Amino acid sequence: MQQKSKVVLVGVATFVLLIWALITIIPLYWMIIGSFQDSAASASFNPRFIPDSWSIAPYERFFNKTNAFRWLFNSLFVSGVLTVTNVFLASLAGYAFAKLKFPGNKSVFWILLSTMMIPSQVTLIPLYVLIINIFSLGDTYTAIILPSLVTVGNIFLMKQYMSSLPTSLIHAARIDACSEFGIFYKIILPIAKPGLAVLAIFTFVAQWNEFFWPLLVTRSSSMRTIQVGLASFKFAESTDYGAIMAGATVGALPMIILFFALQKYFLQGITVGAVKG
Amino acid sequence: MQLATAKPKPTPPAYRRFLRDYGWAYLFILAPVLLFLVFTLYPVISAFIMSFQKYNIMKSKWIGFDNYTYMFQDDIFWKSIKNTVIFTLATVPINIIITFILAFFIFQMKSRWQTFFKATLYLPSVASGVTISLVWLAMFDPTSSGLLNTFLGWFGIDPVIWLGQSKTALFSLILMSYLGSHGSGIILYLAAMGGIPKSLYEAADIDHASGWTQFTKITWPLLKPTTLYLLVTGVITSFQVFISVYMMTQGGPNFATTTIAYLIYESAFVFYDFGLASAQSFVLAAFIIIVSVVQFKFFSSDVEY
Numbered sequence: 001m002q003q004k005s006k007v008v009l010v011g012v013a014t015f016v017l018l019i020w021a022l023i024t025i026i027p028l029y030w031m032i033i034g035s036f037q038d039s040a041a042s043a044s045f046n047p048r049f050i051p052d053s054w055s056i057a058p059y060e061r062f063f064n065k066t067n068a069f070r071w072l073f074n075s076l077f078v079s080g081v082l083t084v085t086n087v088f089l090a091s092l093a094g095y096a097f098a099k100l101k102f103p104g105n106k107s108v109f110w111i112l113l114s115t116m117m118i119p120s121q122v123t124l125i126p127l128y129v130l131i132i133n134i135f136s137l138g139d140t141y142t143a144i145i146l147p148s149l150v151t152v153g154n155i156f157l158m159k160q161y162m163s164s165l166p167t168s169l170i171h172a173a174r175i176d177a178c179s180e181f182g183i184f185y186k187i188i189l190p191i192a193k194p195g196l197a198v199l200a201i202f203t204f205v206a207q208w209n210e211f212f213w214p215l216l217v218t219r220s221s222s223m224r225t226i227q228v229g230l231a232s233f234k235f236a237e238s239t240d241y242g243a244i245m246a247g248a249t250v251g252a253l254p255m256i257i258l259f260f261a262l263q264k265y266f267l268q269g270i271t272v273g274a275v276k277g
Numbered sequence: 278m279q280l281a282t283a284k285p286k287p288t289p290p291a292y293r294r295f296l297r298d299y300g301w302a303y304l305f306i307l308a309p310v311l312l313f314l315v316f317t318l319y320p321v322i323s324a325f326i327m328s329f330q331k332y333n334i335m336k337s338k339w340i341g342f343d344n345y346t347y348m349f350q351d352d353i354f355w356k357s358i359k360n361t362v363i364f365t366l367a368t369v370p371i372n373i374i375i376t377f378i379l380a381f382f383i384f385q386m387k388s389r390w391q392t393f394f395k396a397t398l399y400l401p402s403v404a405s406g407v408t409i410s411l412v413w414l415a416m417f418d419p420t421s422s423g424l425l426n427t428f429l430g431w432f433g434i435d436p437v438i439w440l441g442q443s444k445t446a447l448f449s450l451i452l453m454s455y456l457g458s459h460g461s462g463i464i465l466y467l468a469a470m471g472g473i474p475k476s477l478y479e480a481a482d483i484d485h486a487s488g489w490t491q492f493t494k495i496t497w498p499l500l501k502p503t504t505l506y507l508l509v510t511g512v513i514t515s516f517q518v519f520i521s522v523y524m525m526t527q528g529g530p531n532f533a534t535t536t537i538a539y540l541i542y543e544s545a546f547v548f549y550d551f552g553l554a555s556a557q558s559f560v561l562a563a564f565i566i567i568v569s570v571v572q573f574k575f576f577s578s579d580v581e582y
Contacts, residue, residue, distance in 0.1 A: 021398060028404065092306075095305065112309065116318070119565050132321070209406065211406060
């Protein structure tokens with residue numbers, strides 16, 4: 001009885017999962033297929049599901065009408081810098097909160113953590129005034145980067161992760177008269193590598209996909225990130241769906257490649273510091 | 278520490294010992310604390326002050342509670358609250374059920390297929406909100422040859438003007454949320470399912486407990502922390518739904534998809550009424566803080582911080 005119902009369950013599960021996998025993948029498939037079919041002339045966007053002809057004309061139009069290479073570089077640069085700063089500062093602070101004793105450890109950590117409850121909409125306007133009007137940083141990389149140098153969420157993740165590392169190593173190093181930074185740099189960082197890799201990947205993807213803040217603080221086309229550029233292209237060329245799909249593909253492809261290259265980290269990484277079930 | 282140095286006769290040993298023992302630790306958290314002061318604490322205070330002002334870059338004017346009274350008398354504000362609440366109630370519970378069912382089914386698979394389905398269902402999560410919105414905009418094409426309308430056509434249903442009419446616009450965004458990626462939730466559920474000791478099920482088998490009983494008595498209760506986590510993060514995220522609205526409907530037609538986050542954006546960066554936008558943002562903050570505190574009450578016994 002148990003065996004039979006298990007077979008039925010696996011059968012139903014396979015069927016449902018295949019259907020749902022198809023539903024999940026269709027939008028991306030549709031985007032890529034659509035980007036290789038020339039639909040500029042037609043009023044509506046209806047690429048054939050299995051294309052009979054291929055064209056790179058949508059890509060030519062997208063790259064000719066935009067600063068897309070510059071946008072890609074901007075995104076790469078901003079995401080790269082923020083990945084480095086977040087990994088360094090979050091692991092340093094996470095380590096301090098997890099392993100070092102100092103007056104105020106708990107209270108400072110809780111104050112930082114409680115700010116995660118404040119939605120970004122509250123701080124965005126004063127932040128905008130601060131960066132644009134007071135610091136006069138409008139339309140610069142600094143403006144995009146500065147407020148996100150390290151996020152509280154990342155510090156929290158690193159604190160969780162660092163707590164699971166063995167404390168005995170740190171004691172041993174302290175007896176060997178390593179400085180505290182020496183301990184962090186020479187002992188903690190090497191054994192924390194898997195956690196740092198996950199943090200780096202998720203930060204990079206999140207920053208690559210970040211939209212609203214770069215939208216607010218950039219004015220000129222050459223300072224836009226790829227996400228902001230894509231949005232501006234959509235509002236400028238709202239009828240050229242082929243080229244819009246080409247742009248959407250250009251923006252998403254680096255992340256899709258990254259996902260396939262580092263699948264293991266993506267699929268296990270989320271559970272770092274997550275709820276204990 | 279600065280106070281200690283300023284005193285005429287500091288006690289060097291104690292002061293030095295303090296620095297030696299804790300100096301590094303404070304140095305390690307210095308950058309996040311400074312960033313917090315400048316980019317979080319100052320803005321929150323500033324936003325609170327702004328919400329009582331007619332904001333002007335040169336000289337702001339105090340207007341007491343005018344922004345708040347205007348806001349609460351504004352039909353569009355209430356409409357945006359209604360839209361946000363409908364969107365949240367319609368998406369979050371059903372998305373959790375979808376996520377749970379998919380994770381439960383994947384858990385029944387052999388490990389190679391688990392990896393395949395995890396990867397496939399997770400993949401769209403790496404695409405940005407902008408990309409996903411652009412693709413769905415194309416799929417919601419209102420003509421009969423649009424992707425979704427073609428699909429409806431197979432069942433003899435007339436084309437729908439998805440985003441173009443008040444009746445269906447918000448529903449379209451909800452549909453998009455259902456059919457979006459549930460990848461990260463699935464992975465969290467799978468990790469939690471893997472953490473349930475097999476011995477519990479073996480004991481239940483010995484007692485001849487049915488599959489359904491095992492599910493309701495073992496699986497579901499032990500996954501409660503994950504479910505609550507997804508519930509709370511889901512509610513917080515959907516309270517702030519913005520990119521799809523900005524990219525696809527601009528809050529329209531006729532404010533049918535104006536969410537609270539979009540309304541704040543419009544007040545602030547279309548009409549440049551920073552005072553009103555700040556007042557509106559505090560309403561959103563109140564919602565989210567209430568949800569977070571409720572979360573904390575539920576969670577404190579289940580999660581180790």
